[in-house]
Amino acid sequence: MIRPTVSHETGAIYEFTPDLEAIETVESGTELTIDTRDSLDGAVQSDSDVLESVPEEVNAATGPIAVSDAEPGDVLRVEIEAIRLAEDHGRVVTIDGFGLLDGDEAIDAPRTRMTPVDGDSDEHTISFDDLEVPVAPVIGTIGVAPDAESYTTLVPHDHGGNLDTTDITVGNTVYLPVFQSGAMLAMGDCKAAMADGEMCGTGAEIACEIDVTLEVIDGDDAAVDLERPLVETDDAWKPLASAETLEEACKLANRDAISLLAAEHGFDDTEAYMVSSLVGGLEISQVVDPLVTVRNAIPKTYLSSPF
Amino acid sequence: MIRPTVSHETGAIYEFTPDLEAIETVESGTELTIDTRDSLDGAVQSDSDVLESVPEEVNAATGPIAVSDAEPGDVLRVEIEAIRLAEDHGRVVTIDGFGLLDGDEAIDAPRTRMTPVDGDSDEHTISFDDLEVPVAPVIGTIGVAPDAESYTTLVPHDHGGNLDTTDITVGNTVYLPVFQSGAMLAMGDCKAAMADGEMCGTGAEIACEIDVTLEVIDGDDAAVDLERPLVETDDAWKPLASAETLEEACKLANRDAISLLAAEHGFDDTEAYMVSSLVGGLEISQVVDPLVTVRNAIPKTYLSSPF
Numbered sequence: 001m002i003r004p005t006v007s008h009e010t011g012a013i014y015e016f017t018p019d020l021e022a023i024e025t026v027e028s029g030t031e032l033t034i035d036t037r038d039s040l041d042g043a044v045q046s047d048s049d050v051l052e053s054v055p056e057e058v059n060a061a062t063g064p065i066a067v068s069d070a071e072p073g074d075v076l077r078v079e080i081e082a083i084r085l086a087e088d089h090g091r092v093v094t095i096d097g098f099g100l101l102d103g104d105e106a107i108d109a110p111r112t113r114m115t116p117v118d119g120d121s122d123e124h125t126i127s128f129d130d131l132e133v134p135v136a137p138v139i140g141t142i143g144v145a146p147d148a149e150s151y152t153t154l155v156p157h158d159h160g161g162n163l164d165t166t167d168i169t170v171g172n173t174v175y176l177p178v179f180q181s182g183a184m185l186a187m188g189d190c191k192a193a194m195a196d197g198e199m200c201g202t203g204a205e206i207a208c209e210i211d212v213t214l215e216v217i218d219g220d221d222a223a224v225d226l227e228r229p230l231v232e233t234d235d236a237w238k239p240l241a242s243a244e245t246l247e248e249a250c251k252l253a254n255r256d257a258i259s260l261l262a263a264e265h266g267f268d269d270t271e272a273y274m275v276s277s278l279v280g281g282l283e284i285s286q287v288v289d290p291l292v293t294v295r296n297a298i299p300k301t302y303l304s305s306p307f
Numbered sequence: 308m309i310r311p312t313v314s315h316e317t318g319a320i321y322e323f324t325p326d327l328e329a330i331e332t333v334e335s336g337t338e339l340t341i342d343t344r345d346s347l348d349g350a351v352q353s354d355s356d357v358l359e360s361v362p363e364e365v366n367a368a369t370g371p372i373a374v375s376d377a378e379p380g381d382v383l384r385v386e387i388e389a390i391r392l393a394e395d396h397g398r399v400v401t402i403d404g405f406g407l408l409d410g411d412e413a414i415d416a417p418r419t420r421m422t423p424v425d426g427d428s429d430e431h432t433i434s435f436d437d438l439e440v441p442v443a444p445v446i447g448t449i450g451v452a453p454d455a456e457s458y459t460t461l462v463p464h465d466h467g468g469n470l471d472t473t474d475i476t477v478g479n480t481v482y483l484p485v486f487q488s489g490a491m492l493a494m495g496d497c498k499a500a501m502a503d504g505e506m507c508g509t510g511a512e513i514a515c516e517i518d519v520t521l522e523v524i525d526g527d528d529a530a531v532d533l534e535r536p537l538v539e540t541d542d543a544w545k546p547l548a549s550a551e552t553l554e555e556a557c558k559l560a561n562r563d564a565i566s567l568l569a570a571e572h573g574f575d576d577t578e579a580y581m582v583s584s585l586v587g588g589l590e591i592s593q594v595v596d597p598l599v600t601v602r603n604a605i606p607k608t609y610l611s612s613p614f
Contacts, residue, residue: 100557247599254506278435278510281591
């Protein structure tokens with residue numbers, strides 16, 4: 001069987017809206033390849049290509065892809081099997097008005113630094129002067145059609161979107177709440193490498209091909225009502241929350257962690273809150289998008305699958 | 308040679324002030340054992356011992372210990388060799404007016420949960436209902452006499468204090484800026500286990516004996532002027548910053564990471580900022596103290612010792 005491919009050339013969105021129209025429809029269980037362009041749509045190809053402001057359209061997300069039988073209240077499981085670099089260089093940029101240290105006089109914006117890809121496919125690195133950074137690809141933007149509001153692909157929220165989370169990578173699985181029939185998945189904005197925080201406003205932005213398997217989980221089979229994205233890594237479950245401030249995002253992510261712990265162990269919320277204060281903990285995804293994203297890791301030792 | 312011991316019974320402080328007086332003076336290079344009591348001074352010994360409010364005196368820090376020849380501008384190196392539990396139980400508490408979810412109607416405060424220590428000394432665990440959590444001890448409060456302001460042991464700042472950072476543990480090394488002659492080190496507030504974030508306001512608070520080696524580093528030998536605490540783990544350097552908001556703490560920690568990267572690689576600040584956005588990243592220490600603490604990890608692959 002030929003693995004179906006969905007390309008950004010067929011369709012890509014710059015806004016997650018409640019009424020997205022699919023460019024492709026697949027069955028639950030489909031193994032799919034998704035081609036993405038870089039977050040800046042190829043506009044930055046050398047150090048002299050600088051961005052005077054954040055482009056009006058950014059983080060093109062390939063899709064939307066409808067998954068048959070996904071209905072509001074269900075959960076869309078996206079298993080990330082591979083992320084292949086589709087260019088021989090990434091790029092890091094600073095942009096005036098964007099980034100953690102925006103306004104700091106010692107920081108120069110706009111500036112661009114191309115990061116060439118070296119090595120063979122088993123051990124790719126990107127270079128930055130004398131530094132060789134192992135490629136650890138991240139899907140920056142991944143989401144579904146939201147419930148009621150619309151969100152550009154620059155921001156994250158309960159539907160996913162620009163989550164910029166290093167754990168959204170090869171071998172891990174993202175669970176997204178389904179708000180609209182078909183879910184309407186879209187993704188893009190990959191990085192060859194990114195720090196937790198994405199402080200300067202980008203990682204090493206790069207076009208990629210992503211292999212995923214999509215599966216619809218009946219909402220009735222879930223131990224909790226999933227309201228926001230959840231990531232499964234090798235050793236932890238991590239609810240993700242995005243909000244205006246890190247404090248607010250921490251509260252939401254912690255509340256979701258408490259719900260998961262309470263559902264599994266029969267704890268009341270206070271007991272689950274206490275346990276959340278002992279194991280795993282809060283992690284920063286990104287601080288720049290401009291809504292910020294936090295995750296609350298719970299090691300699998302203390303939590304099994306809620307699905 | 309008998310290893311000198313400093314006990315909380317000889318002296319402990321509840322406030323880091325610029326004019327601390329030492330209860331003990333040691334030479335640079337001294338291997339020392341420091342006995343600490345639990346952060347709540349033994350007031351909580353059963354689930355029925357609840358705290359109506361945050362005690363006026365909390366986080367007793369054993370000391371101050373003067374280190375000969377430490378002068379303002381120097382750096383105090385604190386290598387943590389062992390942390391032994393000195394009680395057979397820890398305790399987790401919620402307190403009205405304290406904690407990430409303070410005011411949440413589903414969270415009950417005050418409440419106390421004792422966490423008995425099980426297993427032998429090689430594989431201690433604490434139990435919380437059916438959960439067994441491996442002991443991973445943390446020194447919650449560690450600091451020196453500050454420059455000009457005074458800080459109770461409830462809050463963290465540039466002098467250290469209530470940093471509540473999981474990386475301040477066995478095998479790691481804390482570097483503190485010296486602001487006053489003798490440095491005036493004090494520490495306490497240990498936890499048998501704690502999540503990044505310390506969301507409910509405590510870990511499993513417990514009395515401990517801590518083995519450290521203290522060493523004075525001449526400030527002139529440092530690649531950067533250390534303004535805030537820095538932690539060295541097996542594989543990373545992590546500047547720590549505390550501030551009113553997580554956003555502000557992120558900025559300070561990132562700025563310190565940039566200084567370290569720039570000093571090592573000859574980067575300008577913008578290049579170092581870009582690299583900080585590619586490797587390691589921002590981590591949450593605690594969100595409750597009520598100043599909050601963030602660290603910016605830089606893997607040792609990209610950074611050697613600044614001292």
